[in-house]
Amino acid sequence: MNFSFLYKWALVLGLLLGHVVAVFAQDANINRAEHVYELFVENQADSIHALLNKNLQEKLSPEVFRDMFKQSEKQFGKLQSKGEWRKESAEGITLYHRDLKFERYDLRFLLSFDADGEMNTIRLMPVPAASTAKPVVYNKEKMLERDITVGADGFKLPGTITLPVGKKKVPVVILVHGSGPQDRDETVGPNKPFRDLAWGLAERGIATIRYDKRTKVYGAACVPEGREIDYDTESVDDAIAIVAWAKTLPEVDADSVYVLGHSLGATLAPRIAERADGLTGIILVAALARPFEDAIVEQMTYISSLTDSSARAKEQIAEIKKQADNIKKLGTPDFDDKLPLLLNVPRPYWEFANAYKPVEVASKLTLPMLILQGERDYQVTMQDFGLWRFGLLRNKNAFFKSYPKLNHMLQEGSGKATPFEYNQASPVVGYVMDDIVSFIHNGSLL
Known part of the structure; x- marks a missing residue:
């Protein structure tokens, strides 16, 4: 589950977006990437959703992108600086990313677009750290x-x-x-x-x-x-x-x-x-x-205690707990279908x-x-x-x-x-x- 399985869902959109599914190489995508980044910082969830390719638009709700930047600042402190856009190849796939330096942590903002210029990946992930530990030598x-x-x-x-x-x-x-x-x-x-x-x-x-x-x-x-x-x-x-x-x-x-x-x-x-x-x-x-939902609430509470004890953070934890409690009511008359599903994970998964x-x-x-x-x-x-x-x-x-x-x-x-x-x-x-x-x-x- 790892950087925290919570963040695999909430920050990386792990289950549904997964990894990149198309290749792009045009330099014009730097401009597209910059535009998406601006929408991310401005918390424009609907606009980000509109830039997804049709397949992902059907799979994902705009709520997945709601307050992503705000949540990042809540957990890691105010954004201090942003790096230059860089092109990266991984397993035959080309990506664009820029590193974001927050007060307490560095995150990588990573994007990919399909051949039609529509976005098929948006991820936040830890910036890989340079290894300082002595490596284990295997025979x-x-x-x-x-x-x-x-x-x-x-x-x-x-x-x-x-x-x-x-x-x-x-x-x-x-x-x-x-x-x-x-x-x-x-x-x-x-x-x-x-x-x-x-x-x-x-x-x-x-x-x-x-x-x-x-x-x-x-x-x-x-x-x-x-x-x-x-x-x-x-x-x-x-x-x-x-x-x-x-x-x-x-x-x-x-x-x-x-x-x-x-x-x-x-x-x-x-x-x-x-x-x-x-x-x-x-x-x-x-x-x-x-x-699963109990563990999510506990993890959120624990991480918040390390990074943010503000009243706003407590309100957000309370909202997460409310969503988690609602998950327990799935399949009963008490389930509130107006509440967002916890971590925006699809209902069949929770069931x-x-x-x-x-x-x-x-x-x-x-x-x-x-x-x-x-x-x-x-x-x-x-x-x-x-x-x-x-x-x-x-x-x-x-x-x-x-x-x-x-x-x-x-x-x-x-x-x-x-x-x-x-x-x-x-x-x-x-x-x-x-x-x-x-x-x-x-x-x-x-």
């Missing part, structure tokens, strides 16, 4: 990587399989992302936790499969015809297809196939296990047990989320489960960890471990965790990988 001679294509329902997702060298019929772990348009490495700023896990586990004799998430590759076109955006179309369907595919690989032990989910992926791991055939076990890292009870689903599973939690995590908290422990109290195949120094991204630190930590280079620590290996090889924690 590349112990691993082999190759490109793969995976996915379900005709969606082709590029990915990577990482195999330990010199071993046959090895266990494999399929890595399932958090919220938003995640790449295969689950990149946040300079950090790549899924890549770290893949390389670290390969050194320890275990293969991994990681892949670009459907919402990243296909953006608003990520939903099959006749279906809605929900947990299944966002994540679960692809993970199930990859489990089946992994079992056919000659290098893989078909009786040792695991899913490791992080954040939303961890919350969905029980559903994946419930639906997938032949899954050996699941590993949940920072798995939410409470309702699916409300119906899914991850701990209850997990309690009916018989396969081994490992639940891991950072004690400094403010997004998925020790309260969630406690709910998992209580709900699986009688399950002898469920194992639990929390880490005092780790945050949501498995980064070490001290004191209160903040979103700003995610933009500092800090690799996944080795002792987490050692625990994962112990679980896979021994069926428990030693």
Whole structure:
């Protein structure tokens, strides 16, 4: 979920816009970008919406863009300066971006346009930080990587399989992302936790499969015809297809196939296990047990306490809480359809989320489960960890471990965790990988 899964929705428009879906290269787009930026600063949501291509206009309400700039200043302080427009290529796609320096943080304003000059991407994201941490040195001679294509329902997702060298019929772990348009490495700023896990586990004799998430590759076109955006179309369907595919690989032990989910992926791991055939076990890292809307309110409140304690901020938190309370009333006569949906996430998504009870689903599973939690995590908290422990109290195949120094991204630190930590280079620590290996090889924690 990451810079905060909240900001993946609220700042990056993660689920629906995802990544870029068309290429542009004309210099004239700098003028278009400047115009959009001016509308952004002036909080002209309707005008921004009108510049979207028709496909996204149908998918998104103007409310998605309402007060984006105001919210940015509320969280990060007044805008101090803006950088020059720069052209950037990523995975064969051309983007324009400018960096915005706020009092407490730097954000990148990023845009793309289609061939007709209509906008198909607008994103706010952290400015990648220069790495100051000493990089972990992996032994590349112990691993082999190759490109793969995976996915379900005709969606082709590029990915990577990482195999330990010199071993046959090895266990494999399929890595399932958090919220938003995640790449295969689950990149946040300079950090790549899924890549770290893949390389670290390969050194320890275990293969991994990681892949670009459907919402990243296909953006608003990520939903099959006749279906809605929900947990299944966002994540679960692809993970199930990859489990089946992994079992056919000659290098893989078909009786040792695991899913490791992080954040939303961890919350969905029980559903994946419930639906997938032949899954050996699941590993949940920072798995939410409470309702999604409750976690959003808690995160907003926590982040606001770090950055803004004004009366206006308290009013905004109260409005978010009102929307969250209304989400709980979906499907009842008490639901107020005049209120904006929380984070402007589509109604079918919330309906699916409300119906899914991850701990209850997990309690009916018989396969081994490992639940891991950072004690400094403010997004998925020790309260969630406690709910998992209580709900699986009688399950002898469920194992639990929390880490005092780790945050949501498995980064070490001290004191209160903040979103700003995610933009500092800090690799996944080795002792987490050692625990994962112990679980896979021994069926428990030693």
